[in-house]
Amino acid sequence: MVRAAPAVWSLALAVLMLGPALGRGYVLAYDMVWVPDLTVRGDFLGLGSSLPRAVPSDMVVALLDEVVPGMVLQKLVLVGTLVLAGTGAWRLVARAGVVASVAASTFYLWNPFVAERLGIGHWPLLMTYAALPWIHLLVLRLAAGERCLPQLVLWLAFASLSPVGGIVAGLHAVLGLAVAGRAATRATGWAVGAVVAVNAPWLVAGVLHGAGAVSDAAAVRLFAAHGEGILPSWAAVLGLGGIWNAEVVPASRTTWVGVVSLLLVLLVCAAGLRSWSGAEGRRARLALLVPAAVGLVVAIAGAVAPGPVGWLVGHVPGAGLVRDGTRFLALAAPLLAVLWGRGVAQLAASVPARLPAVVLGTVLALTPLALMPDAAVGLSGRLDAVGFPDDLESARRAVADSRRAGREGDVLSLPFTSYRRPGWNDGRRTLDPVGRHLPADYLASDTLVVSGTEVPGEDPRARRVARDLATLAGDDLERALADEGITWVVVDLEATADLAAEGLDAPALGSVPALPDAEVLHRGDLLAVWELRGHDGAGAAGPAGRPASLAVLLGAWALAGGAIAAAALRLGTRRRPARRVHREVHRGT
């Protein structure tokens, strides 16, 4: 039972935080869109015309949900991620005692970073976050000369389901080893190799997009760290908050409770400094300090220096990954959790009588919950499980039948806007879920709108289609869409009506297109599906169209898969003899 305590405690907190999201159905919140069966498709390899933002997470989910139903898989991922985060933080301070462990675990699981990233649906980033304590512990062992590279490779793979996640995990591992100096040169080299290998799919897909991988520089100000309530951006960031999207900030962070929370975190962490310095060697301290410093700098950079960061984002391919800089705050969380845990233990130990010391330790350890109570019960109702309407399944069947009849090509999802607020999702904002529900590659808008300001996307095909929708109609539009590889057009009628109600029913956005020669495959209350006649999708103008690029991309996937398989195999063969020896010892042989 004692050994299970970290997992049991973390599980209790995870269930308390997720609440109704664990009920029957799917959780759709901003960028988190799970469907019953995500079909494996070429774009998930990074073959599409859009930037590989969901590589390799989409492919991993598409493969796993062939074995585990999507609904169950989503719950397992959400709960498992939080449990791993809590147990990892517990282990970080295991030597400092139970009070420190409970405090660190609670802090790591219940803080603004977790609540805000869960609210905006960045579940792959939360997987990275969950892996960081484990990666840190392995880095220390590796730097000490222990042979645990296979474990590190597997944790890096787990943490690298998104480009930013891969960078954050990679930085944590490589910086943590690099600070060990010459003694860990070889280990650092291996870690760099492992980071490159497990991130190869999105790295190569991004490189193949070339100059198209630069983003809009002006968007840096929109996505930079923001203040919360009376806390300015730098103070919000110090408390692991400061996300750009005010909609997902817990209300408690915008009141004076947020100020109290920050002050308490700083005071308790300061109290833990001495204990940490005494207990950990210089190498171990630097392995937490350096990544934390990098994380804080990147998190605040967009707010304090939007000009230089904007230049980077607008000129250097891939630099757009630092646009939403507070994602890098994950790098600072393990350090804060360790200091918080040790600080709580130190303060409790300073009380001479046992019972009051236990009371103080318990109370302090639980303050993260007390000061952000609205993170409980599905982030106070922001997360909930819902069922998909039957219309989506009918549309899926219609497209699947058409594909079985020999039609090929992509789906165009309309209205041509990125986000929706479906009534069946109780009006919660979500990335357009229709394309993911259908069994073919799809083209959706990648333009983002933040407080009415448009942030242009990077996909040239999406730009061309938006122009075609705005300027063409009838046969001309059908031909233009077919030339872009579109075979099916799906219109979300509810979203179209919502846009029209706001006066946003311009052809480029929301109005139902005139497609006189197209065949109606399905027409329900919520969705309509057309098949463009006489044209077979010519294929997207992405890396898939170039055999050499395709070969390189497949090579990158093989490299990642090979690294993971080799690590798993190595781990398996190393454990088998160990188990055999263990059994023989017990038999007395």
Added chain:
Amino acid sequence: MLPGLVNWETFVQGMIGGIVAVVVGLVLAALTTVGVVSTVSSAPSQPEQSVMDYGTNQQAAE
């Protein structure tokens, strides 16, 4: 210290520690109560966003 008698130093330390712990506990309990009440009563009221928006970076109006 005589056997069986109270160690006054330990007793006083325990008393002080206990009082500190109780005061901190009470303060945190009060903070929690007020925090929960204020959080629930001041639900975020961002300016109404368009259905097509990703979100808003304008702070909630209290």
